Amino acid sequence: MNKVQKHIASYRFSVKGIWLAFRYENNMLFHLIAAIAVVVVNVLFTVTKTEWLITLMLIGLAWMAEIFNTAIEKLADRVTRQHDPLIGKVKDLAAGAVLIICLFAAICALIIYVPYILK
Numbered sequence: 163m164n165k166v167q168k169h170i171a172s173y174r175f176s177v178k179g180i181w182l183a184f185r186y187e188n189n190m191l192f193h194l195i196a197a198i199a200v201v202v203v204n205v206l207f208t209v210t211k212t213e214w215l216i217t218l219m220l221i222g223l224a225w226m227a228e229i230f231n232t233a234i235e236k237l238a239d240r241v242t243r244q245h246d247p248l249i250g251k252v253k254d255l256a257a258g259a260v261l262i263i264c265l266f267a268a269i270c271a272l273i274i275y276v277p278y279i280l281k
């Protein structure tokens with residue numbers, strides 16, 4: 163396999179990773195619905211280019227955090243499925259990362275959309 167073929171293969175694995183995240187993690191469906199809702203609202207409010215960029219970046223960050231969270235959960239389950247305080251903390255930390263980006267996304271959504279609602 164040459165370098166170009168290897169590069170193309172790595173994209174296939176990455177797409178498989180996104181598919182696996184949807185299969186393993188129910189929250190991914192929630193993120194997908196939220197992302198579609200954001201796009202619809204952006205179109206309805208005809209938001210500015212900057213607001214499009216911010217909302218799309220936040221969608222990407224939330225998806226990224228959720229996929230990393232799922233990967234960490236799977237790895238932790240491989241380490242042990244027995245009750246282990248450190249595994250519990252690792253999973254809580256990963257889940258905390260998702261919550262942080264979702265909270266900030268919600269705050270950004272309020273800052274962006276409230277002025278359109280009050281117009």
Ligand SMILES: Nc1ncnc2c1ncn2[C@@H]1O[C@H](COP(=O)(O)OP(=O)(O)OP(=O)(O)O)[C@@H](O)[C@H]1O
Pocket residue numbers: 186187188189235242243244245246247249250251253254257
């Ligand atoms: N092996 C373990 N030892 C100790 N605590 C654990 C363990 N597995 C899970 N926990 C605790 O239970 C919480 C939920 O774990 P779980 O693996 O079910 O994640 P989840 O977020 O509910 O998964 P999903 O996102 O798939 O619904 C963790 O955040 C952690 O606090």
